[in-house]
Amino acid sequence: MTVTEPQQLAYIAGQAAEARLRFELETEGMTLNIGPQHPATHGTLRIIVRLDGEQVVWADPSCGYMHRGYEKLAEVRKYQQVTTLVNRIDWLSSFCNEVPFILAAEQLYEVEAPPRAQWIRTLLFEMGRIANITLFLGEMGVQLGAITPVFYAFRDREHVLNLIEAATGGRFHPNYDRVGGLKDDLPKGWVEETKAVMDKVREFCDQMEDLLLGNEIFERRMRGIGVIPARVGLGYGLSGANIRASGVDWDIRRDEPSVLAWKDCDWKVWTHTDGDSFARYWVRLQETREAAKLVDQLCDGLPSGPIMAKMPARLRVPKGEAWVHTENPLGEMGYYVVSDGGPSGPFRCKIRSASFNNISILPWILRGVYVPDVITILSSLYFILGDIDR
Amino acid sequence: MSDAPTDDQTEDAAPPPPDPEREELVAALRRDLGDWLIEHVNANGDLWVRVDRKAWLKAGEVLREKHGFDYFCFLSGIDWLNNAELVQRYEQVWDPDAEAAGDGAADEGPYVGGRVAGGDTRFQVFARVYNVQRKLGITLKADLDDANPSVDSWVTVYRGADWHEREAWEMYGFEFAGHPGLRHIYLPVEFEGFPLRKDFALLARVVKPWPGLVDKEPVPGEDEEEGAEEAAPA
Amino acid sequence: MSALLAPALAALAVLPPVAAVDVTTYGWVTALKVAIVLGVIPAGALILGYVFLLKMMSHMQSRLGPMEAGPHGVLQLVADGVKFLQKEDIFPSRADRRVFAAAPLVVLMSTFLLYVVIPAGPRAVVEDLDTGIFFALAVSSISVIGVLMAGWASANKYALIGALRAAGQLIAYELPMVLAVVGVVIQAGTMSLSGIVVAQANYEVSVFGLFEIPKVPYVFPQIVGFLLFMIAAQAELSQAPFDMPVAESELVAGYMTEYSGFRFLFFFMGEFGSAFALAAIAATLFLGGWYVPGMSMDAVASDIIGPLVLGGKIMLVAFFIFWVRFTYPRLREDQLQSMAWKVLIPISLVNIAVTGVAKVVF
Amino acid sequence: MGLVEKGWLPKPLTKVLNSARRYSVWIYQWGLACCAIEMGSALASPRYDVMRLGVIPFPASPRQADLLVVSGTLTDKLAPSLRRLYEQMPDPKYVISMGSCANCGGPYWDSYSVTKGCDQIVPVDVYVPGCPPRPEALLEGIVLLQQRIGDEDMAERWKGEPPVVAGPTNSGVVVGGGPIA
DSSP, X not given: OOOOHHHHXXXXXXXXXXXXXXXXXXXXXXXXXXXXXXXXXXXXXXXXXXXXXXXXXXXXXXXXXXOOOHHHHHHXXXXXXXXXXXXXXXXXXXXXXXXXXXXXXXXXHTOOOOHHHHHHHHHHHHHHHHHHHHHHHHHHHHHTTOOSHHHHHHHHHHHHHHHHHHHHSOSSOOOOEETTEESSOOOTTHXXXXXXXXXXXXXXXXXXXXXIITOHHHHHHXXXXXXXXXXXXXXXXXXXXXXXXXXXXXXXXXXXXXXXXXXXXXXXXXXXXXXXXXXXXXXXXXXXXXXXXXXXXXXXXXXXXXXXXXXXXXXXXXXXXXXXXXXXXXXXXXXXXXEOSSSSSXXXXXXXXXXXXXXXXXXXXXXXXBXXXXXXXXXXXXXXXXXXXX | OTTOOOTHHHHHHSOOXXXXXXXXXXXXXXXXXXXXXXXXXXXXXXXXXXXXXXXXXXXXXXXXXXXXXXXXXEEEEEEOBOOHHHHHHHHTTSOHHHHHHOSOSSOSSSBOOOOTTOOSSSEXXXXXXXXXXXXXEEEEEEEEOSSSOEEEOOTTTOTTHHHHHHHHHXXXXXXXXXXXXXXXXXXXXXXOSOTTSTTOOOHHHHHSOOOOOGGGSOOTTHHHHHHHHHHSOO | OHHHHHHHHHHHHTOOOXXXXXXXXXXXXXXXXXXXXXXXXXXXXXHHIIIIIIIIHHHHTTOOOOOTTTGGGTTHHHHHHHHHHHSOOOOOTTSOHHHHHHHXXXXXXXXHHHGGGOOSSSSOOSOOOTTHHHHHHHHHXXXXXXXXXXXXXXXXXXXXXXXXXXXXXXXXXXXXHHHHHHHHHHHHTOOOHHHHHHHHHTOEEEETTTEEEESOOTTTTTHHHHHHHHHHXXXXXXXXXXXXXXXXXXXXXXXXXXXXXXXXXXXHHHHHHHHHHHHHHHHHHHSOTTOOTTSOSSOHHHHHHHHHHHHHHHHHHHHHHHHHHHHOOOOOHHHHHHIIIIIIHHHHHHHHHHHHHHHHHO | OHHHHHTXXXXXXXXXXXXXXXXXXXXOOOOOSHHHHHHHHHHHOTTTOGGGXXXXXXXXXXXXXXXXXEESOXXXXXHHHHHHHHHHSOSSOEEEEEHHHHXXXXXXXXXXXXXSXXXXXXOOSEEEOSSSOOHHHHHHHHHHHHHHHHTOOHHHHHTSSOOOOOOXXXXXXXXXXXXXX
């Protein structure tokens, strides 16, 4: 974790903005209410900003417009039913939501899925990552005014969704995991088709690099905008590409012991030292490429065997608490599941979603920026409403 | 599936060797917190530490400043109330065998037992922080007073705790001393009650209980529906 | 619409009977001109909207675009127009009603006036003013008043920000546009648009005195001016990368946020109508206008082929305008201003100086 | 537009006006939850491309929109905004309720914060079931809505009285009613 000059400058600017807020602010400003139905907020986030001209004096994000009460609902459902529910937290990569939960449930059940199931989980996990981040890569352009890339993103994402549908039966919300394994095995010919689609994904990444990353205007809009110093970001709990763009070399897939198959593959965790919007975009682009690489490797090394473990013949889940987290496309996603030993579902299911923490830095980072940069920063932090509000 | 033995006893019999790195961390914490560090559990490659609620803020400060736990993961609460009545109402017919098994879903005491680093009171606040250099995580817990669940705010230590404390305040009614503004974060301002408390009943389930396995029931009115469709104007 | 039709009807009323067809009488000529202006603007807006906004954009995004309304969706914008006429006409409760109602008309009027001076043939021009290009640039700025009126009267913060952005942007880019045109005017020696077309038809470039290339349009000698003009036109039209006034992801719909029904349709027509007009001016100034080499300057046929040639050139220019629009992200407001004042204006001043020197020397 | 408001129009003109509205449905760009992504697929993905049908996703402001797709979970906190949004749209306006959540609460039927059905807030013209519905399902919903617009009686619509709520029709569209303007 090295502190670069832009990070330091951003920190100083933040402090200055705060001082200005505390001691100087007596101008005639305008309060602008962005959201909850605003094109920039990817849904229903609401940000109340106080403007001085076009400069933001302070910003107060107000979330909860998509709060659906997952934690309470999980308490009145079985473990098997909860996967249906948690699919819908981060709706762009639904499969990635159910994996950590099912791993936590398996820890409580004291079973472990067979290797093939774990490999397929990892495989679909990475495909979910591609399905998620491709949309980000295109959507970033729309937020900055270039409308075409998002159409390419939707076009190439469709191939990945088709594959997910072929394997799981659900194009969007697979609900494919079971405690102790998977619902079904992969269909015939799926692996070959997947590898063909991964070439398309790589092509898409190259296209985005040409269309957006190499565009001078895009670069001018992104560079130096929304710089997050690593220590501040960590204090706010930023994770995933947001914190890797600030130079923190931390990826749960690589750094934590896991039953999933990442440890058997050869891949790289990308970091960037700038910590600005451009770095976040760049890191995500590289991550998509790495994910495509991972999918290829996982397809090659897929072990044979059963996809479901032998489940112990008991109806009660032993008492205990389990914490499982994974590196989801948006950042760290974790489930703290408590079992009370009863026949029902989880006694308590704390869902640690990435976007909630990622967005909580907004009041800090939006001070002193211009209105167009608000949009840049919002998009580059990349949140999904369901992941914020749960 | 049916012939699998309940082999969890054998697994328990051979606990994994204690993790020296984490033990060391606990020892260091104990030097700073003294008796306020009540209990710790080091299992499954993870670490739970229960501290006294008076030491909640201090524990956070020590972890961040001395041990490099920069990363704030989450902060939330648990309600350990054993609300068996409510639970049974939610259960319905899903698991009839469980009823027959006899030993009952509910424990005897007022609160659910068998927790990791659990306490004696109803409410517990717990948080997780992480050291990204050493790749080490720790879950901190603190018991709160039943009547007045209140604890020091972590906002001064971890700025990210702000929203999490607002959430815990909203969901459980915990008070965080020193928090700049405990406002609603998820729910509308006029919302009444604390949804994640165990005595908060879900209205939809109380009014109309879940019917359970619908496959067992005949589908009612199938003929009538078809008739209605035909009768509808073109 | 009835307000717009009134002058046309009035013009028709003073016409002599049809039997005595003498197309040179003042009444007939005026009627024809009014009909052309009233017909060309909606037609131009429709063609540009359909070809570029709907079809070209869709195909560039590997889609088909409208297919159902008419063959290949050619009637899509007609359907849009008829639909907008049926929509409820909403005045926001705190709006300044009169200004709110007048704003789209002001924008549309600016567009209409632009067409007056554009020549489509030796005689196919509504009014061949001696200061044609000066007039065109002057009236094209009127639209900013309408935009400001719309933003102010809407009583909406997004609309207000959008209108102020539009005002700042149009002022900043009007200048490089005028300065870019000055180069052409110096070279042609006239401000009349018809005169500029004639000048281009007679313009010859001699390469080191060895051989001469006749009838070169000004896009070659004035390439810098052409690029400056196109950039400024892009900003003048609020197209990406200069679409801050209507930036969707920031300002919802900018100054148009509160407009519904046919008032929005006026803005829509104004947007594409001015795109059509500015493309026509660019084609006239730099691409030789209605003239193609080999065509007689005075033949009656020129009055028939000329508009078609001009139309083709307009489509070519508009293609570039919309191509950029659908590809580029937008600049930030301060970046846009600094680009106008620090880059474009100095370059255009240098361009004028070089043109002037070259004019004197050669 | 006096004739229109009186509701008296000759049949062929009604037909023309109806088909204009039918082939020009400007859809408001607003997504709520998971369904928004499937709606995005329908709007933006080359495979579905709703623009073929004349459904144009340009307007970012409700003032220029004809169609509002409630695409996802509606929470109690958001419900007032939805109502306001609907009222901001100019008449004639249409609403498609997309997905189980918007139809009836869906998987969150027992949640403490979810509105069970957006038809409690705004009148709905077409319900599209599914969780989330595939883009094809939304396309069908839109086609059904277009049929409905094509057959609409202008007089009824413009009288300013709410149309009577009908039962399920043969096409599976449930006709919703509600105050207009």
